[in-house]
Amino acid sequence: MDFVVIGGDAAGMSAASRAKRNRPDIRVTVIEKTHDVSYSACGMPYNIADPSRPMKDLVVREADVFRKQGIAVLTGHHATRIDRAAKTVSGRTLEGNSFSVSYDALLIATGASAIVPDIPGLALPGVMVLKHLEDGRRIKNFIEDADVKRSVIIGMGYIAMEMCEALRERHIQVSMIKPGPGLLPWMDPQLSRVVQQELESSGVALYPGVRILDIKQGEKGFNVHGEGVDIEADMIIVAVGVKPNSGIAVEAGLETSAHGAISTDSRLRTSDPHIYAAGDCADAFHAVTGQRVWIPLALRANRAGWAVADNVSGKSVSLPGIVGTAVFRVLGLEVARTGLTVQEAVAAGFRPVSGVIQSRSRAHAHPGASQIWVQMVADHETGRLLGVQMVGREGVAHRINAVAVALHNRMTVEDFSRTDLAYAPPFGPVWDPLLTAANQLLKKIAR
Amino acid sequence: MDFVVIGGDAAGMSAASRAKRNRPDIRVTVIEKTHDVSYSACGMPYNIADPSRPMKDLVVREADVFRKQGIAVLTGHHATRIDRAAKTVSGRTLEGNSFSVSYDALLIATGASAIVPDIPGLALPGVMVLKHLEDGRRIKNFIEDADVKRSVIIGMGYIAMEMCEALRERHIQVSMIKPGPGLLPWMDPQLSRVVQQELESSGVALYPGVRILDIKQGEKGFNVHGEGVDIEADMIIVAVGVKPNSGIAVEAGLETSAHGAISTDSRLRTSDPHIYAAGDCADAFHAVTGQRVWIPLALRANRAGWAVADNVSGKSVSLPGIVGTAVFRVLGLEVARTGLTVQEAVAAGFRPVSGVIQSRSRAHAHPGASQIWVQMVADHETGRLLGVQMVGREGVAHRINAVAVALHNRMTVEDFSRTDLAYAPPFGPVWDPLLTAANQLLKKIAR
Numbered sequence: 089m090d091f092v093v094i095g096g097d098a099a100g101m102s103a104a105s106r107a108k109r110n111r112p113d114i115r116v117t118v119i120e121k122t123h124d125v126s127y128s129a130c131g132m133p134y135n136i137a138d139p140s141r142p143m144k145d146l147v148v149r150e151a152d153v154f155r156k157q158g159i160a161v162l163t164g165h166h167a168t169r170i171d172r173a174a175k176t177v178s179g180r181t182l183e184g185n186s187f188s189v190s191y192d193a194l195l196i197a198t199g200a201s202a203i204v205p206d207i208p209g210l211a212l213p214g215v216m217v218l219k220h221l222e223d224g225r226r227i228k229n230f231i232e233d234a235d236v237k238r239s240v241i242i243g244m245g246y247i248a249m250e251m252c253e254a255l256r257e258r259h260i261q262v263s264m265i266k267p268g269p270g271l272l273p274w275m276d277p278q279l280s281r282v283v284q285q286e287l288e289s290s291g292v293a294l295y296p297g298v299r300i301l302d303i304k305q306g307e308k309g310f311n312v313h314g315e316g317v318d319i320e321a322d323m324i325i326v327a328v329g330v331k332p333n334s335g336i337a338v339e340a341g342l343e344t345s346a347h348g349a350i351s352t353d354s355r356l357r358t359s360d361p362h363i364y365a366a367g368d369c370a371d372a373f374h375a376v377t378g379q380r381v382w383i384p385l386a387l388r389a390n391r392a393g394w395a396v397a398d399n400v401s402g403k404s405v406s407l408p409g410i411v412g413t414a415v416f417r418v419l420g421l422e423v424a425r426t427g428l429t430v431q432e433a434v435a436a437g438f439r440p441v442s443g444v445i446q447s448r449s450r451a452h453a454h455p456g457a458s459q460i461w462v463q464m465v466a467d468h469e470t471g472r473l474l475g476v477q478m479v480g481r482e483g484v485a486h487r488i489n490a491v492a493v494a495l496h497n498r499m500t501v502e503d504f505s506r507t508d509l510a511y512a513p514p515f516g517p518v519w520d521p522l523l524t525a526a527n528q529l530l531k532k533i534a535r
Numbered sequence: 536m537d538f539v540v541i542g543g544d545a546a547g548m549s550a551a552s553r554a555k556r557n558r559p560d561i562r563v564t565v566i567e568k569t570h571d572v573s574y575s576a577c578g579m580p581y582n583i584a585d586p587s588r589p590m591k592d593l594v595v596r597e598a599d600v601f602r603k604q605g606i607a608v609l610t611g612h613h614a615t616r617i618d619r620a621a622k623t624v625s626g627r628t629l630e631g632n633s634f635s636v637s638y639d640a641l642l643i644a645t646g647a648s649a650i651v652p653d654i655p656g657l658a659l660p661g662v663m664v665l666k667h668l669e670d671g672r673r674i675k676n677f678i679e680d681a682d683v684k685r686s687v688i689i690g691m692g693y694i695a696m697e698m699c700e701a702l703r704e705r706h707i708q709v710s711m712i713k714p715g716p717g718l719l720p721w722m723d724p725q726l727s728r729v730v731q732q733e734l735e736s737s738g739v740a741l742y743p744g745v746r747i748l749d750i751k752q753g754e755k756g757f758n759v760h761g762e763g764v765d766i767e768a769d770m771i772i773v774a775v776g777v778k779p780n781s782g783i784a785v786e787a788g789l790e791t792s793a794h795g796a797i798s799t800d801s802r803l804r805t806s807d808p809h810i811y812a813a814g815d816c817a818d819a820f821h822a823v824t825g826q827r828v829w830i831p832l833a834l835r836a837n838r839a840g841w842a843v844a845d846n847v848s849g850k851s852v853s854l855p856g857i858v859g860t861a862v863f864r865v866l867g868l869e870v871a872r873t874g875l876t877v878q879e880a881v882a883a884g885f886r887p888v889s890g891v892i893q894s895r896s897r898a899h900a901h902p903g904a905s906q907i908w909v910q911m912v913a914d915h916e917t918g919r920l921l922g923v924q925m926v927g928r929e930g931v932a933h934r935i936n937a938v939a940v941a942l943h944n945r946m947t948v949e950d951f952s953r954t955d956l957a958y959a960p961p962f963g964p965v966w967d968p969l970l971t972a973a974n975q976l977l978k979k980i981a982r
Contacts, residue, residue, distance in 0.1 A: 493937045511862070
């Protein structure tokens with residue numbers, strides 16, 4: 089039995105390693121186009137923030153560790169074509185040699201790529217994306233080699249925010265610019281304003297809604313030229329989003345769904361039963377809407393990799409849906425979400441009702457408390473809880489998980505409002521901010 | 536309509552205030568034996584820790600605020616008898632005058648009392664319990680007046696731990712002593728050892744399993760004399776537990792259940808349909824076992840107070856069960872639990888299986904990570920999740936809530952292991968410690 093994996097990051101290496109552990113008789117081959125496997129991509133901004141730590145700290149396990157486990161890891165191999173009739177994957181090595189590998193079961197775990205917008209000047213050497221470990225190394229070296237003091241980040245999403253924090257920690261000036269309107273447009277304005285104030289109070293200049301015309305090499309660094317805005321910078325990070333690497337699947341005639349991600353069923357099978365897809369290239373079922381969605385996140389990639397391994401090893405594992413739980417830190421703030429925004433709820437056919445509350449991170453009269461903002465969204469007819477967004481200085485990142493579990497169980501706001509959550513003065517008010525949000529939202533829900 | 540409340544703390548004042556807001560025509564009377572209403576009892580250790588903050592910071596709302604709302608607040612009134620036939624509550628004021636109040640609906644919210652063990656010398660002036668705000672004031676004044684440098688805490692439960700932290704913050708030596716075996720006996724030994732090490736590394740002397748023979752006034756402070764142990768101290772705190780104040784209910788012929796707490800149904804009615812009970816004097820339904828239990832905690836008291844108010848106001852509100860979620864901080868540790876321990880699971884008729892895992896509070900290679908220990912308990916036959924205990928330096932207090940919500944929904948460990956929890960490097964590993972615990976425990980569960 090030959091199990092071949094295209095892509096050696098979270099989903100791919102999780103699948104390869106677990107398949108080999110499940111059944112040592114399976115021959116497992118991983119085809120990876122870069123030289124790096126199994127690294128913590130999400131850790132790159134934090135590593136860039138700290139000049140004393142080498143980028144290789146982020147490697148969870150070296151390719152040789154997997155090789156010792158009996159897995160054939162072909163790094164520097166770029167898979168370009170799947171022949172479904174012959175059941176082969178072929179491509180070229182970085183040295184230009186062609187290769188071909190046969191499979192009984194194939195996993196496509198090709199991940200996602202940074203979107204590069206069409207702006208003149210993006211090919212300049214100080215303009216970089218952050219996606220692969222090699223990108224992280226390049227940015228980190230560039231900061232030192234070019235003695236970067238001023239930066240521009242194009243984009244204002246999760247990765248843009250994390251890179252902003254990293255660069256501020258290195259005392260680099262940051263300007264953030266994006267053509268679309270507003271910071272974090274999926275967020276409730278009351279919450280995104282908190283993030284905006286945090287960025288501005290740290291000296292970050294924000295230019296939302298500014299179309300970028302071109303980037304030019306100036307006398308002292310680069311010049312980012314937007315509509316009505318000119319910014320000088322020593323380095324430019326492009327973080328406008330990612331797209332699924334589904335090209336090889338599309339060319340093989342496999343079906344795709346949301347955002348062009350590879351369609352999978354609950355067992356992670358594509359439209360070809362011998363081919364699985366997992367990780368940032370694959371879609372998933374949203375447990376709140378029941379629709380196929382593309383929300384590329386690390387936990388799902390790891391979990392889907394394991395499920396593929398189990399299915400390939402002869403078990404039958406079906407994954408339930410995701411609920412879109414995500415968290416990030418930016419400067420002193422924790423920002424989290426799970427489930428649907430109001431707009432997403434409307435698009436999915438709900439009649440959403442929502443409310444924002446302000447609560448505190450510690451009990452009445454407990455020192456060191458800070459504010460927590462919670463937006464909660466529910467369906468007006470059924471009272472079903474649909475989603476939550478939160479912002480605060482502490483106690484946000486892990487609190488969101490209670491809502492995620494509630495969404496998996498299709499709880500109503502009323503039932504959630506009566507859950508027995510933890511209380512002690514250092515950790516929150518007697519009524520947890522989530523319970524206060526639920527209690528308030530209940531008043532708006534039809535009975 | 537006369538709604539009378541005995542007891543002016545969390546449950547009582549929540550009920551009184553909400554009933555008046557619900558229906559201003561209800562005449563609401565609160566009978567409180569002390570001079571304090573509506574204060575944060577749980578905040579007392581943290582207030583004692585800080586000499587600069589007055590104890591009255593803990594008062595959430597003064598009695599006069601409730602009076603302005605139209606509620607008759609009778610402080611210094613000790614209710615001693617309920618006449619169910621005549622529907623009256625009678626008693627004596629602190630000045631010795633007798634009083635009697637008629638009710639249409641009555642709420643007993645008499646709370647709990649500190650258990651005072653039968654040890655000679657407990658009446659000495661430097662030996663104190665911590666239950667009412669007056670106790671907190673007395674301890675805080677005593678620390679200053681007697682220039683306390685050495686203390687003994689009798690007991691090792693939540694309040695003992697919080698008082699230990701408070702006294703250590705004031706640089707007071709702490710010895711903890713209890714006759715029963717082991718620190719936090721409900722905890723898995725692997726986890727309670729972590730707490731023990733934390734206490735010991737902070738210089739706290741622990742004497743578990745030591746019977747206390749007597750306490751005597753010595754030349755320099757007090758002498759706590761136990762079997763094989765003599766400890767000198769300037770102050771002794773007795774924190775061996777609490778018991779429900781159900782005497783007035785028992786004398787009125789109302790039914791009681793676990794630990795002598797007042798029996799209530801899901802609408803918080805006692806065995807007399809005109810009399811409700813809520814807060815630390817009342818029992819509750821445990822959503823995991825289906826049994827009546829007595830777990831006196833602040834959130835339940837507030838929530839039950841509201842539910843009584845709604846029922847008295849003509850709505851019909853039933854509360855679901857509790858799951859026993861609790862958290863406390865001790866020195867640098869967060870300790871949390873929800874659901875059942877192995878012993879409780881056995882007692883409730885389950886066939887429990889459990890496991891302990893060690894994980895980390897931040898991602899691979901993220902600076903500042905510390906260890907998190909998770910014990911998870913499940914039913915071997917059904918795979919149902921029954922309970923979790925956690926200990927760690929960060930990320931414990933709010934994480935437990937995800938499990939609490941899972942317990943309310945009777946999730947299996949397998950379903951829980953597939954929930955979409957949040958991930959970002961500063962806040963945990965890709966696989967949340969709770970998911971790792973679930974993944975490991977799954978291996979022990981019959982399929």
